[in-house]
Amino acid sequence: MKTIHKLVLKAYLGPMVLTFFIVMFVLMMNFVWRYIDELVGKGLSAGIIIELMSYAMANMIPMGLPLSMLLAAIMTMGNLGENYELLAMKSAGMSLVRITQPLIIVVGIVAVGSFFISNNLVPYSNKKMFSIIYDIRQQKQSLEFQDGLFFNGIDNMSIRVGHQDPETHLLTDVLIYDNRASNGNMNTIVADSGYIRLSDDKKYLLVTLFHGQTYEQTRNSQWFTKSVLRHHTFDLQKQVIPMDGFAMGRSDADMFSNAQTKNIHELQHDIDSLEIRVNDATTTSYEPLLKEQIFVRDNTVLPVADSLKIDKSYFRDLLATDSLPGLPTREKEKVWDQARTLAKNSRNMFAFDESTAKEALNQLYRSKIEWHRKISLPVSILIFFLIGAPLGAIIRRGGLGLPVVVSVIFFVIYYVISLTGEKMAKEGTWDAIYGMWISTFILTPIAVYLTYKATNDSALLDTDWYAGKIKAMKDRVEGWLGPRFGKWKNRIKIKKRNKRNG
Template sequence: MKTIYKLILKSYFGPMIMTFFIVMFVLLMNFMWRYIDELVGKGLSAGIIIELVGYALANMVPMGLPLSMLLAAIMTMGNLGENYELLAMKSAGMSLPKIMKPLVIVVGIIAVGSFFIANNLLPYTNKKMLSTLYDIRQQQQTLEFQDGLFFNGIDGMSIRVGHQDSHTGLLTDVLIYDNREKNTNNMRTIVADSGYIRLTDDKRYLNVTLFHGQNYQQTRNIQWYSNSTLEHHIFDKQDMFVPIEGFDMQRSDADNFSGRSQTQNLAQLERAIDSLERIVDSTTTRSYEPLLRDQIFSKDPSVLPLDTLYGRDKRAFRPFLAADSLAPLALREKARLWTQARNAAKNSRSLFSYDESAAKDALNQLYRSKVEWHSKLSLPVSILLFFLIGAPLGAIIRKGGLGTPIVISVIFFVIYYIISSTGQKLTKEGSWEAVYGMWLSTFILAPVAVYLTYKATNDTSLLDTDWYAVKYKAFRAWLGRFGGRFARKPKNTTHK
């Protein structure tokens, strides 16, 4: 490898690693901000949180890699241009494509690796992340008593405390309504001066220790209005172990979420798309054809021919009663016919609504599967595209650091994100084909990359403010000369 190529690669790897971790950190903070309400107050262990963060970071790679490639390319080429190293390379006879050659190879390898990440790693991490989030949502919050308010986080129990000591956890003025015996309709009320209510280590039992209180228990039977008993006990200390559910972390099987589009690879998505297309076709055919044949036009040959309605057996055909023929019928007969027609219409609407909802669900899954299939293929292309935008742009602006490159990178990434989100939304709604919606940003930004590469190769001062100032002054001077020609009027000469 040439020494100059080692210098270029060394200049690129540092910004690439730094910008990748910066971008991933920003995306992680966005993830934590979205799910902070579901993570706080449930007593989750550090291992669960670290596991969830790891799955989330892997899921953010498709968004973080293109942005980091763009920012690193601008910074690398900008630093080389600012230190006149890029000018020295060009003076030695190296063109910009030749200078970018080792970087293109490295970025190509990263782009190929990103495809395997999106196709093999992300489906697994998405399944694990979805199952972990589901388990966290199913887990109830820890015991948090507020002064004077009832805590209803335990089934069949309602607990109110007057005050809880933040250091010792001692509860004062405790009131407990225990209605866990729902089959017998018995209810117990406990009033105590003080006590402790804690979860056991396995979070499967509630350890209740009360001091100086009274226990009221009302026993009811089927004749509670005439035969019921009330028991009253006074205690100095009372211990209870109440079995509870939902406070411990129950891990579900991640394979339960394997049916979603984001948890499948390309081969699985292709099979799912083929199956969903068949389901949509069969559901649509099953919905409209029987509705027309058996419900709406079952006995009307003016819309559908008799062969379509009854096959070759035309003897089963009985025409509708004409409107005039209903007049001589009795009132009860008219009411019976009206009821039959109304019931047939209701049945038709119910059958059609059921099939329509099934078709809509299948269509939504089909659109999402197509979006996920194209997104796995568009990720490597977007990485190469952002590099081909950032490298010539950095060679043009000739400024390194984190100031100008970050501003330019954010602008291009926001444009890319808006276009991609719009195309993805239209694809999921069925307004656009998946190939148009998912590749729209590539079709728009690819000419920009070609234009910037052409300008950087020809050393065009595309972003030089002095160049634009000189051109603007020349344009104003030209306007002044052009306007002065029409301002001077010709002299009037008269011949006597």
């Protein structure tokens, strides 16, 4: 490897790693704010949170790689251009393609690696992440008491404490409403102080109360007028109440299988199977509808046995609308009622059968979208690099100022176009190949144009060049409109003078 290539490669690897982690941090913060309400107040261990964040970060790699490649390319080429190193290389006879040759190789390796990440790592991470999020949602909030407020996090129980000591966790002025009995029995406990906590395995509620009273209303599934009231006092009362939902349960990750949790081979298998299901469901829906509802008496519409076919080549056209006016009023009403009834039956039959095929069709759309997403990711990384490298050579600005602004603008355009195409593909308006590749089709000409301009040292973003062009255009317009504007102004003055004299 030449020394000049080592210089360019060294200048690129640092910003690439830096921008990748910056982008991943920003995307990670977006994930945290999205699920912050479900993570707080559940008493989750640090291991569970780190595991969830790790899987979420792996899921965001396909989104972070293109942006980091774009930003790193603009920063690298911008720094080389700002320090006149790029100018020195071109003066030595090296073209832009030759200068960026080692970077193209590195980006190509990253693009190939991104396919395996998207195909193998991301589906596994999605499956694990969906499983953990489901388990967190099923877990109840941790046992936390606030002074003077009722805690209703336990089913059929309400607990209110007057004050909780922050060091000893001693509760004072305790009030408990217990309605857990299925036969209608209710207990109310009032105590001066006590301790209420979960066991170490979070499967039991340990209650220890001091100096209180218990009020019991016993109904035993009878009418409320036949309930029995009891009251007794105690100095010490201990209870061990079974609890569900406070412990972090772990579900089987295989339960959360969808298009986002499968690799490209599994997606291709699903696509083939779903296409057969959709075709069978469509045939099952339309064929009975045509045979039994719409064309009941016309056996030429659908294929039938040869013995049942009727040659209608010599038949006249049926003009049903011409025969209706000649019918009596009651006969007309009868015909319209029959037609209306058949139409409603046909619509109801089709709506019922359509619902069975709609789910398979949605799964087919999503499987095709994920299949094309895995293929389009490496191409998008290459496209973003081919945009960033010539753009950095043109603007000749390094650092995190202008390159960040330009990168964000291009990425927002790419993201909006991708979301729009994906939405159209999910709805079935567009085919998946158009919905998932439209952003690439739009950005590829831009990459080619910028590469052409940078190779020819075009002043694409030079403000002085634009100022000179605008000034020349302004002088040309003034030279063309000046005499005409002067004549028009003199005519107005003459008209005003004539009116004043007249």
